[in-house]
Amino acid sequence: MGTKMLELSEAPAYFERYRKIIPRFEEFLEHLKRPLPLYFRLNELKCPQEEIVLKGLERQGAKVFPVPNLPRFFRVEPRDFPLGNTEEYYLGYIYPMTLSSALPVMALEPQPGEYILDMCAAPGSKTTQIAQAANDQAVIVANDRRLDRLTALVANLKRLGVASALTTLYRGEVFPFGVPFDKILVDAPCSGEGRYRQGYEGELLYQKEGHTNLPAIQKGLLVRAFDLVKVGGIVVYSTCTINPEENEMVVDYLLRKRQAQIISCQYPLPHHPGITEWEGRVFHPELIKAARFYPHETESVGFFVAKIKRLF
Amino acid sequence: MKKKRRKKIHKEAKWPRVISFEEREEVLSFWEERFGIPPETFENYLLLSTAKNYWLFVKPPELRPLQNLQVQTVGLLFTRRVSKWLKPTSTALQRFGHLATKNIVELGPLELDRLRREKRLEFEADLEEGYVIIKCEKKIWGCGLYAKGKLISYLP
Ligand SMILES: C[S@@+](CC[C@H](N)C(=O)[O-])C[C@H]1O[C@@H](n2cnc3c(N)ncnc32)[C@H](O)[C@@H]1O
Numbered sequence: 095m096g097t098k099m100l101e102l103s104e105a106p107a108y109f110e111r112y113r114k115i116i117p118r119f120e121e122f123l124e125h126l127k128r129p130l131p132l133y134f135r136l137n138e139l140k141c142p143q144e145e146i147v148l149k150g151l152e153r154q155g156a157k158v159f160p161v162p163n164l165p166r167f168f169r170v171e172p173r174d175f176p177l178g179n180t181e182e183y184y185l186g187y188i189y190p191m192t193l194s195s196a197l198p199v200m201a202l203e204p205q206p207g208e209y210i211l212d213m214c215a216a217p218g219s220k221t222t223q224i225a226q227a228a229n230d231q232a233v234i235v236a237n238d239r240r241l242d243r244l245t246a247l248v249a250n251l252k253r254l255g256v257a258s259a260l261t262t263l264y265r266g267e268v269f270p271f272g273v274p275f276d277k278i279l280v281d282a283p284c285s286g287e288g289r290y291r292q293g294y295e296g297e298l299l300y301q302k303e304g305h306t307n308l309p310a311i312q313k314g315l316l317v318r319a320f321d322l323v324k325v326g327g328i329v330v331y332s333t334c335t336i337n338p339e340e341n342e343m344v345v346d347y348l349l350r351k352r353q354a355q356i357i358s359c360q361y362p363l364p365h366h367p368g369i370t371e372w373e374g375r376v377f378h379p380e381l382i383k384a385a386r387f388y389p390h391e392t393e394s395v396g397f398f399v400a401k402i403k404r405l406f
Numbered sequence: 407m408k409k410k411r412r413k414k415i416h417k418e419a420k421w422p423r424v425i426s427f428e429e430r431e432e433v434l435s436f437w438e439e440r441f442g443i444p445p446e447t448f449e450n451y452l453l454l455s456t457a458k459n460y461w462l463f464v465k466p467p468e469l470r471p472l473q474n475l476q477v478q479t480v481g482l483l484f485t486r487r488v489s490k491w492l493k494p495t496s497t498a499l500q501r502f503g504h505l506a507t508k509n510i511v512e513l514g515p516l517e518l519d520r521l522r523r524e525k526r527l528e529f530e531a532d533l534e535e536g537y538v539i540i541k542c543e544k545k546i547w548g549c550g551l552y553a554k555g556k557l558i559s560y561l562p
Contacts, residue, residue: 142504146544185500185545207467231450233466235475248479255501257451257482258464262475273471 100290100298102127108298109287112336115369116388125390126291132173133394134188135196135223136166139230140255141187150182151175163362166226167193186253191219194288194363194387194394198281198332199223201359201401206231208276213266213319216243218250220281225256234259237269267314269322277328278319282312284333284340288396291389312344320352320404328357329402334395336388338372341398345384346377353406356383359399364391368400421473422454422461422480429453433460433485436492440536442507454480458487462498493537496548496562503539503546510539511550511557518542521550521559529557 100108106123113119141147148158148168156175161167170177177183177190199220204210204227215221216238224234236251236259238244244263251259264270266280285308290298312333319329333340345368348354356368368384370377384400425433430453434445452469454461463481466472484498503510511531513521518540521527533552540547540561549560 140501142544181545185547209466231464233464233472235472244478251479252482252497255482255497257462257484257501260463260472260475260480261478263478264476270475272474 099295102292102295105290109336115338115372115386116336117366118390122388122390128291129173129293130192130291130395131393132170132175132177132190133161133193134168134170134177134190135219135226136168137187137189137222137226137254138166139226140185141182147182147187151177151180154180161193164193164196167196184253186255189219189222189250189254191223192394194392194397195219195334196223197361197363197385197387197397197399198279198330199227200361201332201399202227202277202279202328202330204228204232204277208232209235209273211235211237211269211273211275211278211319211322213237213269213278213280213315214239214282215247215261215279216240217246220279221247221259222250222254222256224279225251225254225258228258230256230258232258235262235273235275236260237262237264237266239263239265267311267318269318271322273322275323275327278323278330280315280319280329280331282315282331282333282340282344284308284312284335285337286334287336288334288387288389288398309339309344312340313347316344316348317351320348320354320402323404325404325406327404329354329404330399331402332397332399334397336386336396336398338369341386341400342368342370342372342377342381342384343375345381345400345402348402349378349380353404355403355405356380357401357403358383359385359401361385361387361399363387363394368398421477422456424469425453425455425460429455433492436485437494437502441494441503441505441509441539443502443505447502447505451481453484459483460485460487491537493560494549496560499539499548500546503541503548506539509533509536509552510541511552513540513542515542518547521557522561525559527557528555530555 157171159169204224215236221236365385368381387397437443451462461481462484535553538552540550551558
């Protein structure tokens with residue numbers, strides 16, 4: 095399987111097929127030449143007072159700014175500040191993560207007492223965010239199919255002091271039945287187009303030939319998640335790609351196979367409705383209730399989020 | 407039928423066992439007596455055990471359905487049995503140590519540095535011998551042992 099890194103000079107040609115769906119396309123292309131801002135999430139399970147982290151990082155030469163409308167998120171300057179080498183990181187007071195990555199868990203709205211499956215969980219930025227949101231009182235099953243990545247997840251759960259998660263190593267498509275999950279997050283493996291930008295050229299490894307069929311994997315994961323969640327429960331499907339074949343088309347597949355509905359959500363970052371037509375194919379009208387986030391509008395990674403309710 | 411007890415969490419690990427009421431009392435009394443952290447702090451959590459380890463795990467509405475999963479890890483490593491003593495983990499102290507009222511050792515940044523590098527310090531303080539919480543400028547670093555005029559580091 096030949097994979098190739100997309101050079102910045104090749105980006106306009108690569109993304110050209112999205113000209114019609116990405117708002118202000120030229121601005122988007124320009125934006126890719128800028129580096130990603132640095133953000134972190136504060137972990138109040140470990141950190142007794144916000145001030146300790148803010149003062150600590152400032153003493154080490156960082157400037158820290160709260161992100162408006164996103165409690166517990168902070169932007170750090172300079173953007174190459176080595177957050178991962180700080181005491182605050184080591185003690186689990188912070189989790190560096192990009193802003194838009196917080197959106198799927200906002201859609202999930204975890205509550206204490208719920209059984210929640212995080213089907214593709216490693217390295218755990220969202221698992222730990224779920225734990226925090228439910229004040230360490232939801233019952234979280236954090237699953238990933240790769241042992242090496244699960245090891246990183248286990249380390250992050252320990253670092254953040256999470257006691258509400260157990261970890262498993264299943265292929266999501268065959269995750270066993272039996273737990274009455276209230277909510278499931280499918281943060282699916284994807285082509286990662288939304289991460290692509292200056293300094294992150296390696297994030298987009300596109301296949302020259304014989305590529306893995308990501309949409310087929312994503313459909314398998316989403317259908318299984320739907321079948322695992324209890325009737326009336328919620329599945330959030332998210333990716334960090336712009337590609338409709340990995341987003342709307344995957345959810346469209348589910349909506350045709352099962353009795354499901356998409357729930358609209360409020361988000362603190364600019365977004366656009368899911369698309370209902372792509373290259374001549376028409377999707378289920380519910381898909382306008384899904385949300386698309388673009389790098390140049392969010393100063394972050396491009397994301398797709400659909401909150402799906404199981405009706406029967 | 408109850409599943410048999412197993413030991414460690416590894417690739418084919420089975421579920422850790424839920425400990426008896428007495429064993430739970432023993433572990434939580436240790437936290438209360440040694441650090442003044444009341445048992446109610448942990449009332450929403452189960453204590454599970456594998457070999458010499460105790461794990462803290464949120465109390466689910468029902469445990470049985472989860473026990474059918476093949477798990478890698480369950481919850482947070484909380485306390486260990488070291489010969490006849492109970493020893494808190496640094497992770498657990500970092501999480502709950504802010505609630506402690508006693509047996510806390512406050513170090514300055516330079517002392518903490520030295521302790522982390524050299525693993526032990528000559529140290530005199532008005533403390534009971536035994537495990538202590540190591541704290542520096544409001545940050546809890548974890549577990550140490552105070553005995554015979556020395557402070558020994560168990561920081562990870
Ligand atoms: C986008 S990443 C998840 C990021 C993670 N949710 C976070 O926020 O830190 C996708 C993950 O899916 C896992 N994965 C890929 N195929 C899978 C499958 N069939 N079943 C379960 N996990 C899978 C990968 O190992 C990878 O860790």
